[in-house]
Amino acid sequence: MQYVFPITVFSALVFLVLLRIDIYKLNRLRKRSQSKCDDFLNFVDTVFVHIGGDLSELAYRSRLLFDCARLSSEKIGAIHIILGSAMSAASASDDDYEIDMEKIRSAADTAIASLKMLELFREKTSRRWRRILARGEKLSTEDIERAKEKLLAEFANKYNYHF
Numbered sequence: 001m002q003y004v005f006p007i008t009v010f011s012a013l014v015f016l017v018l019l020r021i022d023i024y025k026l027n028r029l030r031k032r033s034q035s036k037c038d039d040f041l042n043f044v045d046t047v048f049v050h051i052g053g054d055l056s057e058l059a060y061r062s063r064l065l066f067d068c069a070r071l072s073s074e075k076i077g078a079i080h081i082i083l084g085s086a087m088s089a090a091s092a093s094d095d096d097y098e099i100d101m102e103k104i105r106s107a108a109d110t111a112i113a114s115l116k117m118l119e120l121f122r123e124k125t126s127r128r129w130r131r132i133l134a135r136g137e138k139l140s141t142e143d144i145e146r147a148k149e150k151l152l153a154e155f156a157n158k159y160n161y162h163f
Helices: 004-051 055-068 072-092 101-128 141-159
Strands: none
Touching: 004 055, 004 072, 004 101, 055 072, 055 141, 072 101, 072 141
């Protein structure tokens, strides 16, 4: 009976340490995915600037579109939309500037993979800490397609632009 209080305190401390470790990993993955998305957007901006013409406005719109995305499925949908516009702009350009399509695709794939890793870790930890941490999203292709449509509609309503 005299050991009940110390055991309870020790188990509470272990619980808090494990929770703090998971929160630290979650924050680290969130920062990593944000930096990968920023790297992708910066690379796409340089592609649009080097192609020139009216595409600087497209670079601005791609930033606005990505800023509208809040959920990971919406961010992945925004990356798909921006990737498609960058690939079509790069293939239509007749400049001397050689744009490597694989570099654009690998930057997008890296950003998408980091977002998927973040959601996978969120899903794993949400099973463990159901009431404390946010739940992860399931990133199926249907969810991403619905998120794309929702994001484009929100973008058109908010900025009166069509992407």
